[in-house]
Amino acid sequence: MEGLKIPFLFSSLFSMLINSNAVDTITKTQSITGNNTIISSGGSFEMGFFSPGNSQNTYLGIWYKKIFVRTVVWVANRETPLVNSSGILTVIDPGILALVNATGSVIWSVNVTGSTQNPIAQLMDSGNLVVKDANDKSEHFLWQSFDYPCDTHLPGMKLGKNFETGLERHLSSWKSSDDPARGEFTYRCDPQGYPQNILNNGSVEVFRTGPWNGLGFSGRPNLKPNPIYTYGLVYTKAEVYYHYELISPVVSRYDVSYDGFVKRWIWVDPTQKWEIYHSSPIDNCDTYALCGPNGKCNIANSPACGCLSKFVPRNQTEWGNGDYSNGCVRRTPLDCHNGDWFLKYLRYKMPDTRNSWFDRSMTLMECETVCLKNCSCTAYANLDITGGGSGCLLWFGELIDMKEYSENGQDIYIRMASSESEPVGSNGKRRESIIVGLTLTIGMLLICLSLTLYVWRKKNREQKRKGLLRQRYNDDTNESQKEDLQLPLFDLAAIINATDNFSENNKLGEGGFGSVYKGFLEEGQEIAVKRLSRNSRQGLDEFKNEVICIAKLQHRNLVKLLGCCIQGDETMLIYEYMPNKSLDFFIFDRTRGTLLDWTKRFNIINGISRGLLYLHQDSRLRIIHRDLKASNVLLDVDMNPKISDFGMARSFGGNETGANTSKVVGTYGYMSPEYAVDGIFSVKSDVFSFGVLVLEIISGKRNRGFIHSAHRLNLVGHAWTLYKEGRSLELMDGSLRDSCYLSEMLRSIHVALLCVQQCPEDRPSMSSVVLMLSSEGALPQPKQPGFYTERNPLEADSSSSKDAPSSTSVNEITITLLNAR
Ligand SMILES: *[C@@H]1O[C@H](CO)[C@@H](O)[C@H](O)[C@H]1NC(C)=O
Ligand SMILES: *[C@@H]1O[C@H](CO)[C@@H](O)[C@H](O)[C@H]1NC(C)=O
Ligand SMILES: *[C@@H]1O[C@H](CO)[C@@H](O)[C@H](O)[C@H]1NC(C)=O
Ligand SMILES: *[C@@H]1O[C@H](CO)[C@@H](O)[C@H](O)[C@H]1NC(C)=O
Ligand SMILES: *[C@@H]1O[C@H](CO)[C@@H](O)[C@H](O)[C@H]1NC(C)=O
Ligand SMILES: *[C@@H]1O[C@H](CO)[C@@H](O)[C@H](O)[C@H]1NC(C)=O
Ligand SMILES: *[C@@H]1O[C@H](CO)[C@@H](O)[C@H](O)[C@H]1NC(C)=O
Numbered sequence: 111m112e113g114l115k116i117p118f119l120f121s122s123l124f125s126m127l128i129n130s131n132a133v134d135t136i137t138k139t140q141s142i143t144g145n146n147t148i149i150s151s152g153g154s155f156e157m158g159f160f161s162p163g164n165s166q167n168t169y170l171g172i173w174y175k176k177i178f179v180r181t182v183v184w185v186a187n188r189e190t191p192l193v194n195s196s197g198i199l200t201v202i203d204p205g206i207l208a209l210v211n212a213t214g215s216v217i218w219s220v221n222v223t224g225s226t227q228n229p230i231a232q233l234m235d236s237g238n239l240v241v242k243d244a245n246d247k248s249e250h251f252l253w254q255s256f257d258y259p260c261d262t263h264l265p266g267m268k269l270g271k272n273f274e275t276g277l278e279r280h281l282s283s284w285k286s287s288d289d290p291a292r293g294e295f296t297y298r299c300d301p302q303g304y305p306q307n308i309l310n311n312g313s314v315e316v317f318r319t320g321p322w323n324g325l326g327f328s329g330r331p332n333l334k335p336n337p338i339y340t341y342g343l344v345y346t347k348a349e350v351y352y353h354y355e356l357i358s359p360v361v362s363r364y365d366v367s368y369d370g371f372v373k374r375w376i377w378v379d380p381t382q383k384w385e386i387y388h389s390s391p392i393d394n395c396d397t398y399a400l401c402g403p404n405g406k407c408n409i410a411n412s413p414a415c416g417c418l419s420k421f422v423p424r425n426q427t428e429w430g431n432g433d434y435s436n437g438c439v440r441r442t443p444l445d446c447h448n449g450d451w452f453l454k455y456l457r458y459k460m461p462d463t464r465n466s467w468f469d470r471s472m473t474l475m476e477c478e479t480v481c482l483k484n485c486s487c488t489a490y491a492n493l494d495i496t497g498g499g500s501g502c503l504l505w506f507g508e509l510i511d512m513k514e515y516s517e518n519g520q521d522i523y524i525r526m527a528s529s530e531s532e533p534v535g536s537n538g539k540r541r542e543s544i545i546v547g548l549t550l551t552i553g554m555l556l557i558c559l560s561l562t563l564y565v566w567r568k569k570n571r572e573q574k575r576k577g578l579l580r581q582r583y584n585d586d587t588n589e590s591q592k593e594d595l596q597l598p599l600f601d602l603a604a605i606i607n608a609t610d611n612f613s614e615n616n617k618l619g620e621g622g623f624g625s626v627y628k629g630f631l632e633e634g635q636e637i638a639v640k641r642l643s644r645n646s647r648q649g650l651d652e653f654k655n656e657v658i659c660i661a662k663l664q665h666r667n668l669v670k671l672l673g674c675c676i677q678g679d680e681t682m683l684i685y686e687y688m689p690n691k692s693l694d695f696f697i698f699d700r701t702r703g704t705l706l707d708w709t710k711r712f713n714i715i716n717g718i719s720r721g722l723l724y725l726h727q728d729s730r731l732r733i734i735h736r737d738l739k740a741s742n743v744l745l746d747v748d749m750n751p752k753i754s755d756f757g758m759a760r761s762f763g764g765n766e767t768g769a770n771t772s773k774v775v776g777t778y779g780y781m782s783p784e785y786a787v788d789g790i791f792s793v794k795s796d797v798f799s800f801g802v803l804v805l806e807i808i809s810g811k812r813n814r815g816f817i818h819s820a821h822r823l824n825l826v827g828h829a830w831t832l833y834k835e836g837r838s839l840e841l842m843d844g845s846l847r848d849s850c851y852l853s854e855m856l857r858s859i860h861v862a863l864l865c866v867q868q869c870p871e872d873r874p875s876m877s878s879v880v881l882m883l884s885s886e887g888a889l890p891q892p893k894q895p896g897f898y899t900e901r902n903p904l905e906a907d908s909s910s911s912k913d914a915p916s917s918t919s920v921n922e923i924t925i926t927l928l929n930a931r
Contacts, residue, residue, distance in 0.1 A: 136201055136231040149199075150175060152235035155183075159197065163288035167191030170199060170209055170218070171290075172237055172255070174361070177377055179384065183237055183262040183363065184255050187218035188290040205229045207241050207253075222252040236266045260290065262365040263354075265339070269307070270299035270351030279351070283368045297366040299352045303466040304493070304503060305345055307352055309372055309390070315398040316370060317391040318511055321463045321503065323520060324494035328460040329396070331518035332728075333388065338362055338376065362387065392727060393877045395513050399462075402437020403508035406458070409728060410516060410665055410720060412884070418512070420453060420530060437508070442530040446485035449528030452478060457519030460491060461509040468493050469502045477502030478523065491522040516664055516728070598673035600684055605629065605675050609639055618691075628687060636687035637672060641680070657683065660756045663729055667721030669744055669754040688752060690745035693807070697740060697843075703810050704845045710749050711807050711846070712854055716883055717751040718743060722800060723876040725753075726793045731761040734791060738799040739780045740806055760791070779814030779824070783896035784870055794870035797879065798896065801865025804858055805829050810843030826866050827898030833863055858883065863892035 150156040170186040195212035205223035226243040239255040280298035307319040320329030322343035341354035361377040395407035401415035417438035423429035481487040493501025608629030675682040725733040736758040782798035813825040
């Protein structure tokens with residue numbers, strides 16, 4: 111390698127001997143100098159000079175060696191760039207590691223004078239730049255860059271505080287992609303009360319992970335042990351820190367971005383891209399204290415903010431106007447008399463712990479006793495939820511920043527005044543139920559944990575009897591959550607009876623894989639039975655898929671599965687009955703369309719978006735529906751939408767966001783270009799279908815089969831043309847023309863156009879969609895949509911696709927294609 115010339119000027123300052131442009135140690139006699147010169151660690155990291163983005167400035171930084179997308183993980187002189195010059199990193203006597211600019215000024219330095227006679231700097235293979243004594247072979251560092259993180263947390267780094275030295279390590283974002291100087295956002299492990307990680311914008315809290323509960327962070331119930339990294343919170347007398355370690359060869363890091371997100375990244379070798387594994391905040395409910403003190407945020411609700419049960423808004427006027435900042439107060443104020451008691455609230459993100467107290471060894475009962483004794487103690491919970499729960503966490507004062515989950519949250523006990531009515535049976539009397547677990551395995555994975563029909567009926571009757579009671583203390587029953595997963599198995603005879611032997615009169619419709627019947631159970635409950643056609647071998651997979659998928663889903667905008675029936679060669683799914691059929695029945699019919707005014711349609715759009723958001727993000731499986739269309743949205747008695755038909759759905763682990771398939775299934779007109787053409791599907795393909803659906807709901811026209819006298823565009827293309835010409839309102843269904851919610855309509859069209867953009871990366875996620883629909887902020891300009899002409903790339907080579915299952919409507923057919931690849 112060629113030697114590097116060092117300006118003569120310096121040679122008087124310190125001696126140098128440079129004969130290579132990649133060194134692994136910087137000593138008094140060996141320095142590195144400008145223009146991309148590199149110091150390299152073993153195999154993972156290297157260090158050198160770089161200019162971020164469009165910046166003219168030069169910085170000394172550390173990045174991954176083998177990842178060609180330059181990813182800087184640490185910057186030495188983040189606040190003091192080298193302007194217009196190269197620099198030299200060297201060790202100056204007696205003990206200063208210094209970055210010097212071309213005129214000899216020290217731009218950045220580390221001073222270890224007095225600690226050693228012979229300091230050297232080395233880049234460790236962990237990405238840690240250390241200064242140590244040349245003869246010290248131990249891990250004793252005089253200085254290390256891991257103690258001064260920038261925006262990136264690497265494995266082995268500690269995010270937190272050392273109580274003995276006072277050293278606090280936290281992440282701080284860059285100012286912008288061009289400027290590594292300290293930006294607005296910090297992410298730290300806050301040791302006040304009981305530790306939790308907090309993302310701040312300046313001094314304002316943005317997001318809180320919630321306290322560590324032994325398993326994970328209370329506010330991240332879906333982050334589970336995974337094959338890529340382990341993580342945890344260490345909390346001793348000496349220090350507290352959050353850390354993680356990689357356990358697979360996969361490269362992963364997380365950082366805090368200049369626009370305020372904490373993102374975990376995974377390097378995906380085949381695509382040569384950093385993919386987001388997890389990003390916080392996830393949704394609006396992650397916004398710190400969004401619903402004020404004693405409020406709870408539930409993303410499935412509209413509005414998302416509510417008061418905890420037994421609490422009421424502090425100021426009804428403000429609350430009614432959507433100002434939740436003052437939160438809620440107790441219906442019955444605490445008076446701290448004898449007889450205060452605790453109400454159990456199920457499945458929550460634990461409130462802010464900065465005003466809390468803890469004890470690791472106490473039991474929950476001791477915890478309650480301690481809390482009762484102190485009048486300012488307002489709530490308690492287990493500190494650690496592993497192994498049935500242990501330890502004690504107490505809160506004082508208002509409970510701030512609670513989020514309610516439909517699953518996986520933690521339980522918290524909140525103090526109630528003695529005069530607050532106590533629900534009957536709250537003291538842990540379990541509802542009796544005889545559960546017969548029956549495991550059936552069909553083919554690969556179909557597991558139907560079930561009750562026999564007899565038990566189910568009995569339970570059902572019992573439930574009806576107790577219905578009122580149960581509703582009263584919804585929040586405090588002790589019923590085991592595991593019950594949720596058990597899927598009742600129906601007896602074939604009962605189904606035959608209920609559907610009048612699948613009589614033609616009871617037939618509701620025909621889907622791709624069989625017919626749907628209406629039925630009445632003996633108890634009078636109405637059901638919808640999806641009966642798989644016997645000869646549909648393909649259908650069996652979809653059936654399994656649907657059962658496994660939907661049995662675990664619970665959301666009010668998803669159709670509810672009541673059970674299944676597998677007997678002989680009959681396979682059936684039993685759903686709650688939706689009296690108002692499906693969305694297409696209304697919106698595409700001139701007469702029935704008038705029954706859906708704008709308020710109802712907007713409610714439907716919002717409902718579908720929340721249902722999808724739940725599938726994509728909030729359910730314990732990440733699910734891509736893959737066949738969202740008007741006929742798969744059912745309407746209940748109040749015209750609330752429920753997404754149905756999970757035959758095509760694919761579920762993913764928390765890490766994956768999409769996949770590639772050679773088997774393309776879906777419906778013309780709703781399929782995104784990347785999926786139809788390349789078989790690449792992701793949550794963004796659902797977003798595309800959602801956009802199409804919204805345009806259909808607004809216009810009352812089908813995307814495919816849309817006819818216009820002036821052009822040959824489909825509905826998406828038509829909407830795009832009108833939008834560009836500022837004539838979006840003309841898209842409106844005739845029956846909506848008199849409506850006075852024009853801004854809501856325009857906004858919905860705008861959001862729909864964002865959803866159908868050509869590039870998946872440009873399309874918003876469902877959480878942004880939900881947010882955009884419900885807020886009034888400015889929206890980005892949509893780019894050109896995908897598939898906006900009638901001619902569908904699929905049609906060009908769809909000769910191989912004629913095995914599509916039969917369906918009642920040609921336009922609505924769900925197709926299966928094998929992509930040649
Ligand atoms: C850096 O090196 C490139 C080519 O190696 C050269 O064109 C450029 O002028 C150098 N810049 C500085 C500041 O030395
Ligand atoms: C920066 O470099 C440019 C071009 O090399 C030169 O014209 C300019 O004077 C320099 N500015 C400073 C502050 O050195
Ligand atoms: C070196 O840094 C000093 C102090 O910041 C500055 O005055 C000088 O202009 C810099 N020299 C170059 C060549 O940038
Ligand atoms: C480095 O540290 C030593 C001892 O703490 C101090 O005497 C000296 O002035 C420092 N040097 C610089 C350049 O800050
Ligand atoms: C951070 O806070 C500042 C000051 O309150 C505000 O102007 C800015 O918009 C915030 N940044 C983000 C990304 O929200
Ligand atoms: C409630 O809030 C409104 C608006 O901020 C205010 O005018 C009113 O006085 C408040 N009412 C009470 C009881 O505090
Ligand atoms: C109640 O707890 C608070 C917070 O720990 C403490 O400051 C206060 O002294 C306690 N009061 C009593 C009566 O123990």
